[in-house]
Structures are given as structure tokens and as C-alpha cells.
Amino acid sequence: MAPTREMSLETKERIVKLLEEGNPSRMVAKDVGCSQSAVSKIWTKYKQHGMVVKAKRTGRPRKTSKRQDKQLKAICLENRKSTTKQMKHKWEEVGVNVCDRTVRNRLKEMGFQYRKAKRKPALTPKHKRTRLQWAKERQSWTVDDWMKVVFSDESRICIGQGDDSFVCHPGFRSAVLPVACTVCCTIKIMINLTWVYSVCLTTPQHTVS
Known part of the structure; x- marks a missing residue:
């Protein structure tokens, strides 16, 4: 299922205002152009938290720990001619199962880059x-x-x-x-x-x- 578009803060505030004025949720949904269930969710969150601002999300959990990142750094410095795939296989030997992109991302985070000799x-x-x-x-x-x-x-x-x-x-x-x-x-x-x-x-x- 494709991700839905995030509702703007102005629209959420308008929904709350219309509901506080006593308008039914069906009429509010038609007025702002969204589903009735979306209106109900926004109203419920507003009553629970007193605001319509989106709460900060924790995001996707990080695949590797700081200790594992240090292991990758040691693997990289051991042979700087190693390719991303070779480093990935070496990293897997110590129990880290990640894709090639994760290896490149971790190297980039540590400041490493490929240069031509x-x-x-x-x-x-x-x-x-x-x-x-x-x-x-x-x-x-x-x-x-x-x-x-x-x-x-x-x-x-x-x-x-x-x-x-x-x-x-x-x-x-x-x-x-x-x-x-x-x-x-x-x-x-x-x-x-x-x-x-x-x-x-x-x-x-x-x-x-």
C-alpha cells in the first residue's frame, strides 16, 4: 500500500475548530476534503494530547552498534584496497549481516571515501x-x-x-x-x-x- 500524504497543520487545526463549534464529523470531512475516519483520529489525538502537532518519531532502528562500526573500521584499515562487497563478507564473519549499501553508509559516516591511487x-x-x-x-x-x-x-x-x-x-x-x-x-x-x-x-x- 502506498504511503498517504501527510495532512497539513492548518487542515488539522481547521478540523478541530469545526468540531469544537459543534459541526458533525461527516460535514467537517466534506468541508476539508478528507475521510470521516481521519477526522475522528485527529479529534481523538487532540483530546488525548491537547495538540494536533505530529509527535516526533523515533525512526528506523539502526542496523549496527558502535562496536560493530569499529569492527568495520578495522576491516577497512586492514586492507584499504578492499571493495565494499569484500568488506561486507569480512563483517559477516563477525556476525554482522547487512547489505552493501549499509557498508557504504557506515564508511561515509566515518569519513572514508574511495580515491584513485x-x-x-x-x-x-x-x-x-x-x-x-x-x-x-x-x-x-x-x-x-x-x-x-x-x-x-x-x-x-x-x-x-x-x-x-x-x-x-x-x-x-x-x-x-x-x-x-x-x-x-x-x-x-x-x-x-x-x-x-x-x-x-x-x-x-x-x-x-
Whole structure:
């Protein structure tokens, strides 16, 4: 059954006034445009409490206690890369049976939010030494030297690499966000774009490995 529209305070006060003047409930209901039973309920509440203002409701009981919320916080901090569903399953292990939305609501209440981790290549010490050596060897190059170089750029689509989202507290600054190292994937599609000075050569290459 769909919820009924709440009667305005002005209408309730008018009903009480008409009834106090001695008008029958049927006539009052017709005058204000509501059912006779609604008029009777308002009149009964007025005689019991002396007012027609709606009493404050307690609302729906909270699904979790403060202790259980602390358990969720510990689960979240244990692995900040956990998804809402993973946290829900962990929470169920300690006896808390809630839906995914409740988990998100509790995390939001505690000030947590999902942020994207910074990305950087997973460089080994050898990679770093090689790159530094390459840069030192070319630090004195002229524009003519660089015009002889063939430049390329690429875009890679990976399958099998995990998400880089982390759950972070508002106290975290972007400068101290976790860093997700990029590694080789089991399956990848590579698209390359190569060009030289004054001539653009588009050579898409698709490789699956």
C-alpha cells in the first residue's frame, strides 16, 4: 500500500475548530476534503494530547552498534584496497549481516571515501641506472640532433590487473596517497603511434600476449 500524504497543520487545526463549534464529523470531512475516519483520529489525538502537532518519531532502528562500526573500521584499515562487497563478507564473519549499501553508509559516516591511487612504472634499480645514463649521454644534444630521432607513444589496455582504488580518510592528503605500481599483465592490447620531424607516420600495432 502506498504511503498517504501527510495532512497539513492548518487542515488539522481547521478540523478541530469545526468540531469544537459543534459541526458533525461527516460535514467537517466534506468541508476539508478528507475521510470521516481521519477526522475522528485527529479529534481523538487532540483530546488525548491537547495538540494536533505530529509527535516526533523515533525512526528506523539502526542496523549496527558502535562496536560493530569499529569492527568495520578495522576491516577497512586492514586492507584499504578492499571493495565494499569484500568488506561486507569480512563483517559477516563477525556476525554482522547487512547489505552493501549499509557498508557504504557506515564508511561515509566515518569519513572514508574511495580515491584513485597514483600510478608509476615499477622501476628496478637497473632501470633507474639505465635511464640516468641515457639522459646524461644526451644532455648536450642540440635541436638538430633531436630532429633525427623517431618518437613514439603508446596506449595499453590490460586485462587481469586489479583496481587502483583505495579507501582513504579525509585526513589523507593527495601527496601521501598510496602508489600503485604498474606491472606486465597476462593479456594486453598495445596501440603504438610513431612520428618523426615534419612527417607523421601512424602505424597502429595490435599485440596480444
